[in-house]
Amino acid sequence: xxxxxxxxxxxxxxxxxxxxxGVDVFYADTHAIKAVDVDILDNTVTSFIGxxxxxxxxxxxxxxxxxxxxxxxxxxxxxxxxxxxxxxxSIDPVQLRARVGMVFQxxxxxxxxxxxxxxxxxxxxxxxxxKAELDxxxxxxxxxxxxxxEAKDRLDQPGTGLSGGQQQRLCIARxxxxxxxVLLMDEPCSALDPIATAKIEELIDDLRTSFSVVIVTHSMxxxxxxxxxxxxxxxxxxxxxxxxxxxxxxxxxxxTQDYITGRFG
Amino acid sequence: MPxxxxxxxxxxxxxxxxxxxxxxxxVSGGQLSNLHSRPFYHGLYSxxxxxxxxxxxxLTVLFLGSNLINMLxxxxxxxxxxxxxxxxxxxxxxxxxxxxxxxxxxRVDTLREALAGKYATLENIYAMSLLILPAAAALLTGAVxxxxxxxxxxxxxxxxRVIRFILLGAAVIAVLTTIGIVLSxxxxxxxxxxxxxxxxxxxxxxxxxxxxxxxxxxxMDADKVGAIPLFAGTFLITIxxxxxxxxxxxxxxIYLSDYASPKVRAWAKPMxxxxxxxxxxxxxxxxxxxxxxxxxxxxxxxxLSVASESALAAGVVMGIMIIPFISSLSDDVINAVPQSxxxxxxxxxATKAETIRQVVLPAALPxxxxxxxxxxxxxxxxxxxxxxxxxxxxxxxxxxxxxxTTVTVQIVMxxxxxxxxxxxxxxxxxxxxxxxxxxxxxxxxxxxxxxxxRELYD
Ligand SMILES: Nc1ncnc2c1ncn2[C@@H]1O[C@H](COP(=O)(O)OP(=O)(O)OP(=O)(O)O)[C@@H](O)[C@H]1O
Ligand SMILES: [Mg+2]
Numbered sequence: 240x241x242x243x244x245x246x247x248x249x250x251x252x253x254x255x256x257x258x259x260x261g262v263d264v265f266y267a268d269t270h271a272i273k274a275v276d277v278d279i280l281d282n283t284v285t286s287f288i289g290x291x292x293x294x295x296x297x298x299x300x301x302x303x304x305x306x307x308x309x310x311x312x313x314x315x316x317x318x319x320x321x322x323x324x325x326x327x328x329s330i331d332p333v334q335l336r337a338r339v340g341m342v343f344q345x346x347x348x349x350x351x352x353x354x355x356x357x358x359x360x361x362x363x364x365x366x367x368x369x370k371a372e373l374d375x376x377x378x379x380x381x382x383x384x385x386x387x388x389e390a391k392d393r394l395d396q397p398g399t400g401l402s403g404g405q406q407q408r409l410c411i412a413r414x415x416x417x418x419x420x421v422l423l424m425d426e427p428c429s430a431l432d433p434i435a436t437a438k439i440e441e442l443i444d445d446l447r448t449s450f451s452v453v454i455v456t457h458s459m460x461x462x463x464x465x466x467x468x469x470x471x472x473x474x475x476x477x478x479x480x481x482x483x484x485x486x487x488x489x490x491x492x493x494x495t496q497d498y499i500t501g502r503f504g
Numbered sequence: 505m506p507x508x509x510x511x512x513x514x515x516x517x518x519x520x521x522x523x524x525x526x527x528x529x530x531v532s533g534g535q536l537s538n539l540h541s542r543p544f545y546h547g548l549y550s551x552x553x554x555x556x557x558x559x560x561x562x563l564t565v566l567f568l569g570s571n572l573i574n575m576l577x578x579x580x581x582x583x584x585x586x587x588x589x590x591x592x593x594x595x596x597x598x599x600x601x602x603x604x605x606x607x608x609x610x611r612v613d614t615l616r617e618a619l620a621g622k623y624a625t626l627e628n629i630y631a632m633s634l635l636i637l638p639a640a641a642a643l644l645t646g647a648v649x650x651x652x653x654x655x656x657x658x659x660x661x662x663x664x665r666v667i668r669f670i671l672l673g674a675a676v677i678a679v680l681t682t683i684g685i686v687l688s689x690x691x692x693x694x695x696x697x698x699x700x701x702x703x704x705x706x707x708x709x710x711x712x713x714x715x716x717x718x719x720x721x722x723x724m725d726a727d728k729v730g731a732i733p734l735f736a737g738t739f740l741i742t743i744x745x746x747x748x749x750x751x752x753x754x755x756x757x758i759y760l761s762d763y764a765s766p767k768v769r770a771w772a773k774p775m776x777x778x779x780x781x782x783x784x785x786x787x788x789x790x791x792x793x794x795x796x797x798x799x800x801x802x803x804x805x806x807x808l809s810v811a812s813e814s815a816l817a818a819g820v821v822m823g824i825m826i827i828p829f830i831s832s833l834s835d836d837v838i839n840a841v842p843q844s845x846x847x848x849x850x851x852x853x854a855t856k857a858e859t860i861r862q863v864v865l866p867a868a869l870p871x872x873x874x875x876x877x878x879x880x881x882x883x884x885x886x887x888x889x890x891x892x893x894x895x896x897x898x899x900x901x902x903x904x905x906x907x908x909t910t911v912t913v914q915i916v917m918x919x920x921x922x923x924x925x926x927x928x929x930x931x932x933x934x935x936x937x938x939x940x941x942x943x944x945x946x947x948x949x950x951x952x953x954x955x956x957x958r959e960l961y962d
Contacts, residue, residue, distance in 0.1 A: 303851065305851060308843075308846070310765070310766065333853055333854070334853065336851060336853040338853075340851065340852065341852075343844065343847060343848060345844060347844040347845055347847065348848075349848065349849070349863050349866075350863075350866055350867045351863075359854075360853065363853070363854050363858050
């Protein structure tokens with residue numbers, strides 16, 4: 240809980256990027272998310288914490304409509320991005336996901352070369368005009384994800400041949416290469432060693448200048464280090480949401496208090 | 505009778521199984537941990553050996569016995585009636601056998617009666633030994649294995665070794681059968697090449713196929729055994745079939761795995777699999793009676809001349825036949841691509857089509873390639889459809905509207921025709937061998953492709 244990079248006045252100027260109101264999620268009959276209200280601020284890192292199975296990933300997947308790919312999953316409520324309802328009929332989830340990128344809990348590199356993995360998003364969205372520009376985007380993304388040094392000599396080799404932690408950084412590079420406005424990261428550091436974790440945290444802090452970042456994490460220290468806002472989930476409920484500093488030093492709810500002090504989880 | 509003997513041997517084996525098990529329990533003195541092997545393994549060891557020895561002796565007597573009788577009788581006959589021809593001896597033996605078993609011989613004389621008497625006694629001895637020898641061997645083996653039961657007897661290890669040899673035996677049978685088939689193909693092929701004076705080039709590159717029209721004195725006219733038209737026909741029909749089967753099958757698989765709702769999938773996939781179970785004869789007359797006339801009529805209304813049996817008809821129907829193989833196998837491999845890869849692609853803002861084309865299909869490629877090659881193997885080897893719908897004349901053409909013939913059709917015609925089998929077998933076996941080589945090469949290529957991509961993506 241040291242190394243707070245945030246100061247209070249930083250937060251004042253931020254606007255709401257995403258507003259969620261009264262969101263409920265059902266998997267068939269399982270009520271996984273119950274009436275959750277959250278604001279994700281622009282240029283801010285928001286962390287979702289809570290015990291396993293409380294619905295952090297589920298809620299995260301609502302924000303870029305990844306839950307659409309699960310047939311039994313049903314989302315109700317209102318989620319707005321820049322004021323527009325993202326579940327509106329006129330919204331194309333494909334375009335939404337290009338703006339709201341995602342890094343998954345388990346690394347999932349494509350069975351392609353490292354280069355093609357990173358170039359995937361820029362190519363399908365036509366973000367680059369020529370090969371030189373693409374090379375530049377790929378290198379920049381790999382550098383930001385701090386995997387350039389390990390990958391630069393084997394760009395044409397399959398991404399699946401990397402180690403688990405390298406694969407996760409590759410997936411992060413792949414997500415930032417698409418230049419999203421919001422980046423959702425589901426436990427991005429769970430497979431990483433402390434050095435790589437520190438680099439990713441640095442990256443997250445950098446990303447804050449251009450995107451807003453939502454990160455799910457099981458590490459209280461990580462949440463405290465990288466985020467300015469924290470949401471605590473428990474059994475599908477959003478128990479407490481507020482400034483990270485406040486949540487970790489002076490939580491209002493007893494359950495939050497118990498969780499961050501390690502009394503249950 | 506032989507069935508009963510086999511049952512008896514198995515019964516003896518079962519009895520010794522329980523005897524040995526009981527004895528093992530007995531020597532353990534009620535303390536199972538004294539035994540090296542559990543009683544079950546002592547029983548199993550007895551059972552395996554009794555069954556192996558009993559059945560082995562039975563089969564040996566069965567095969568050797570009748571040959572031995574024949575040899576003995578033939579020796580007798582030669583002594584009494586030297587320098588007859590093979591056919592005369594054959595007749596003699598048949599008559600003797602007929603007399604002995606109360607049939608109708610061609611002639612009765614003293615020699616034949618003497619032989620018949622001899623035959624009857626030998627036959628009796630044979631029947632007796634067929635009964636007694638295997639049973640005796642089984643009982644003896646049983647007794648020996650029963651005596652071996654002891655606290656320190658390593659029955660488990662030994663029983664497992666026996667089982668390993670039984671498995672090895674099965675594998676050896678499978679391999680030997682393959683080798684036998686290949687060798688007989690090679691042998692007949694060499695024979696045929698010898699027959700055409702080693703003009704292998706004429707076979708491989710000749711363009712006239714009419715092998716039986718040029719036979720004289722057992723040798724063939726090398727100018728009439730050119731296999732090119734047949735392979736061209738096979739090639740043409742295979743291409744047409746794959747042009748139908750690969751896109752339709754693959755697209756169906758993609759639809760089923762990634763677009764169809766679970767409900768649609770639940771009935772559509774079994775439907776496709778039923779299609780795979782339709783006998784090819786049915787496809788054949790479907791091609792000949794429905795599709796070929798339809799193509800002909802359509803062609804004529806467009807001012808094209810279409811033969812009533814055409815490569816197109818056979819190829820299209822064959823393609824339909826192959827669709828379920830390709831779609832079913834591809835559907836399985838496409839489904840095996842992990843959902844997390846699709847999620848990764850969707851998460852980057854890719855559409856369904858982009859995801860399938862750029863992530864799912866490349867990941868499933870090895871499986872799809874092997875599905876396609878399997879389909880090609882089927883097309884190349886398919887017979888019934890082409891026999892009925894493609895024609896019989898060995899035309900050298902690449903026009904799909906004309907009648908062509910294929911390798912398999914010609915093999916059928918050679919073997920089922922009224923030419924003597926020994927003459928027709930040569931070209932038929934040679935065609936079969938060539939076809940075998942082609943499919944083998946295809947399979948090897950398929951394996952290579954698959955392995956290459958496996959390395960890349962695993
Ligand atoms: N695809 C699914 N089908 C059915 N139920 C699901 C599905 N995904 C999640 N759930 C259920 O929804 C609830 C919330 O799951 P979720 O994955 O969001 O938890 P989480 O907070 O991310 O947990 P963890 O920290 O372990 O990743 C759980 O009870 C889970 O069983
Ligand atoms: Mg999760």
